[in-house]
Amino acid sequence: MAETPPRALTIAGSDSGGAAGLEADLRAMTACGVHGCVAVTAVTVQNSLGVSGVHLVPPETVAAQVRAVVTDIGVGAAKTGMLASREIIDAVADVVDEVGIGRGPGAVPFVVDPVAASMAGEQLLADDAMEAIRTRLFPRAALATPNLDEVRLLAGITVTDAETAREAARALHAMGPRYVLVKGGHLRGSPEVIDLLFDGEQTWEFSGPRIDTPHVHGAGDALASATCAALARGATVPDAVAAAERYIRRAVAESYPLGAGVGPVSPLWAIDDALRARE
Numbered sequence: 001m002a003e004t005p006p007r008a009l010t011i012a013g014s015d016s017g018g019a020a021g022l023e024a025d026l027r028a029m030t031a032c033g034v035h036g037c038v039a040v041t042a043v044t045v046q047n048s049l050g051v052s053g054v055h056l057v058p059p060e061t062v063a064a065q066v067r068a069v070v071t072d073i074g075v076g077a078a079k080t081g082m083l084a085s086r087e088i089i090d091a092v093a094d095v096v097d098e099v100g101i102g103r104g105p106g107a108v109p110f111v112v113d114p115v116a117a118s119m120a121g122e123q124l125l126a127d128d129a130m131e132a133i134r135t136r137l138f139p140r141a142a143l144a145t146p147n148l149d150e151v152r153l154l155a156g157i158t159v160t161d162a163e164t165a166r167e168a169a170r171a172l173h174a175m176g177p178r179y180v181l182v183k184g185g186h187l188r189g190s191p192e193v194i195d196l197l198f199d200g201e202q203t204w205e206f207s208g209p210r211i212d213t214p215h216v217h218g219a220g221d222a223l224a225s226a227t228c229a230a231l232a233r234g235a236t237v238p239d240a241v242a243a244a245e246r247y248i249r250r251a252v253a254e255s256y257p258l259g260a261g262v263g264p265v266s267p268l269w270a271i272d273d274a275l276r277a278r279e
């Protein structure tokens, strides 16, 4: 019998196409050496062409899943993905306080990925829920990981270059997260992708050439989950983000077509490496 591995929890929606959402989260956590647990918030009807339906899980069921996982299995870190509604965000904020996820003494780190829209622009978060992310989740977060569309919705800042990215990181940090990672994937004209981590004083820049692929579905989910996994293994936030950045670059480089639209990044690229080595 093997030892129990580190555990992490994703509080997220399901993507029937298996590219983003909790399906991407679990694959990324597995690839990063962590047993992933799930609190499902919503079932989406989704494929490579977009989202055509959303069915919400009752808020009390979302909270009950978190309680069931943490009180029995225990987790070293948790993350959010699609939270869908204000009511679910309120239930999550309450239950993470109850079970010791967040910022109190001895609390396990909480990564808030403020998922607001799908890659095709379909809304994944109700209009009145943005304010709840700002006021109820950000103050509990060790790390917030907005993409540039979410930066605009949350902070009202359109990022076009390094200076506006720094301005956005400062504005978002003032809303409460201990660290903010402004993800640069959506700055499509730029030959480099630059992600900026900020803790209120220090800035870390993670940059690399933009990989030429249209298939980036699930990139943000995999990045936040790899960070959450590294936190569950005991890394600091800057070290966890650095490890996740190395991981996501390779996942984007190994992305593949799937269906007629946008295909996924490859969270399990290390398995492909292992299989190739065995051939």
Ligand SMILES: Nc1ncnc2c1ncn2[C@@H]1O[C@H](COP(=O)(O)OP(=O)(O)O)[C@@H](O)[C@H]1O
Pocket: 146, 147, 148, 183, 184, 185, 186, 193, 195, 209, 210, 211, 212, 213, 216, 218, 219, 220, 221, 223, 245, 248, 249, 252
């Ligand atoms: N074309 C790309 N080349 C290299 N890295 C990328 C590319 N697209 C995305 N990434 C990486 O994936 C991360 C998440 O992608 P992004 O599109 O910014 O967020 P989301 O998937 O949440 O919309 C980026 O911050 C970046 O590190």
Ligand SMILES: Cc1ncc(COP(=O)(O)OP(=O)(O)O)c(N)n1
Pocket: 012, 013, 014, 015, 020, 021, 022, 044, 046, 081, 082, 115, 117, 118, 119, 120, 124, 216, 217, 218, 219, 220, 221, 222
């Ligand atoms: C169920 C579900 N959750 C999250 C997303 C968004 O995924 P993300 O990796 O943040 O971004 P895109 O891949 O959509 O750019 C989703 N589509 N579905």
